Amino acid sequence: MKNSLLIIAFLISGFSVLAQDMEYTRKIINEICSAKYYGRGYVNKGDSIAASFLGKEFSAIGLEMYGNTYFQPYTTDINRFAETPVFSFGGTDLVAAKDFIVIPSSPEADGKYKIEWITKETLTNQWVLRHFLSADHSGSIICIDSTGLNNPELYAFANTIFAKNYINAKGVIEGSEHLKYTARTKINDYISIQVKPGKILPETDSVYLKIKNDFVKDYKTQNIVGYLPGKSDSVVLIAAHYDHLGMMGDIMFPGANDNASGVSMVLNLAKHYKKEKKLKYTMVFALFSGEEAGLLGSKYMAGNPPFDLTKVKVMFNFDMVGTGDEGVYMFNAKEYPAVDTLMKEMNKDKEYFEVMTTTGATWSSDHASFFDKGVNAVFVYTDGDNSNYHQPEDIPADLNFAGYKDIYRFVIDFVQKF
Ligand SMILES: [Zn+2]
Known part of the structure; x- marks a missing residue:
């Protein structure tokens, strides 16, 4: 009897120490x-x-x-970004941090931009791809058609290639199921945005963007x-x-x-x-x-x-x-x-x-x-x-x-x- 009481007392005191630690943990x-x-x-x-x-x-x-x-x-x-970035198309505003995020390496933007879509054809037809790679994209935002490209590996590959903007576009939209915000010490010469796949569709040919930096x-x-x-x-x-x-x-x-x-x-x-x-x-x-x-x-x-x-x-x-x-x-x-x-x-x-x-x-x-x-x-x-x-x-x-x-x-x- 005495022993079991001691054990109970020990357990209670042990628990209270742990409870205390977790209380402190939660408080911090x-x-x-x-x-x-x-x-x-x-x-x-x-x-x-x-x-x-x-x-x-x-x-x-x-x-x-x-x-x-x-x-x-x-x-x-x-x-x-001292102001919440704005991203909209055809009268639809996407919700910042829910539908899209702007990577803080992006330069300022305020205006309507043409969207150029990378489709299944762009990636699988060598003539279309060759033409696309040699064209001037300096005024456009590049976006990959996630729904048309129903091949996850090809889509991931395209994202990897185009997210780095090797084709000197005005900006790139990277499709991402899990949007990940980040912190950056430099501003690139192109806009970089992550959007949830399916939130913007290939019918869209232009978007409105407002990004205000505070470097x-x-x-x-x-x-x-x-x-x-x-x-x-x-x-x-x-x-x-x-x-x-x-x-x-x-x-x-x-x-x-x-x-x-x-x-x-x-x-x-x-x-x-x-x-x-x-x-x-x-x-x-x-x-x-x-x-x-x-x-x-x-x-x-x-x-x-x-x-x-x-x-x-x-x-x-x-x-x-x-x-x-x-x-x-x-x-x-x-x-x-x-x-x-x-x-x-x-x-x-x-x-x-x-x-x-x-x-x-x-x-x-x-x-x-x-x-x-x-x-x-x-x-x-x-x-x-x-x-x-x-x-x-x-x-x-x-x-x-x-x-x-x-x-x-x-x-x-x-x-x-x-
Ligand atoms: Zn961490």
Whole structure:
């Protein structure tokens, strides 16, 4: 009786600790995805508003500073849309971010443009193709007929070729089932638009476009970094990017999974290590900006590290860790046999994850900036329904955190054993 009461008491206290962590996790994610952070991008300085909040969080947790600040400033050029782009044809307005997005490498536009269609014939009849490739398209927008081309591979191939505008058109429309907004530091000489297939049909011979740019040179942004000293000066680097895509005019991209989830993981781990008495390693916690515009913040920190890069034993970069019902990826782990072996042994032993996949080299997130400098850098990502990637629907309410607590436990145990 007494034993079972003890077990119940233990279970309750255990649950309350986890409940507390998830309450904190949700609080952080809800906060930085809210309207006052403008999608943590470049419209209304959303990234800097988020940095100020996260710096205060570092301070509340009790992290040490390098010098007398948590901030590592740097600048970048950036293009932004202060107004929501307009795309219409024949009196029909397409809905921004639902039916179409404008890639922020696009130059300004305001007018009616002729549409030239790439049909099945263009791609399969050599005479038609030859004529098309040699013609002048400088006043036209090129669009691929997704319905007429009922061959997915040919359609994908055509999209790949024409999206890069090798034929010097005024612009290109790329068909895409999953619209993906992005961030860009340069303006191209052609308009680039993604449209959901079927939203614009071959009867359309002209469109109206209004795109208004606000290109900023030397935009000031910043990384955030703090640390906890350990028994040794060997470093474990715990990192995530806190920026997201900001706004396309009035439309906000909150970036809950990408990457408020990763930010909350870094903060949770910082809180954990702050409570530990004697740390085995010096723990460095970094939050990068500029990831979506090309890993800008992590490249800057890897090039200007406030700590000794050669002392980094391992880096964990968390990018999109809010799902996990279909498993967890440890990208890059296979690059380091000691890391890969320990991870697999640990998971076999304690079954943290039903499915854990380790891979070779990837360059798709901030770990790459450190990997390129010779650091053992692992990118942690959860698999599941991530279909809202780079869409306004990437919201906190949709995160199920299926892999979240297991990643947290796994990283703590890994660092202890490594
Ligand atoms: Zn991301």
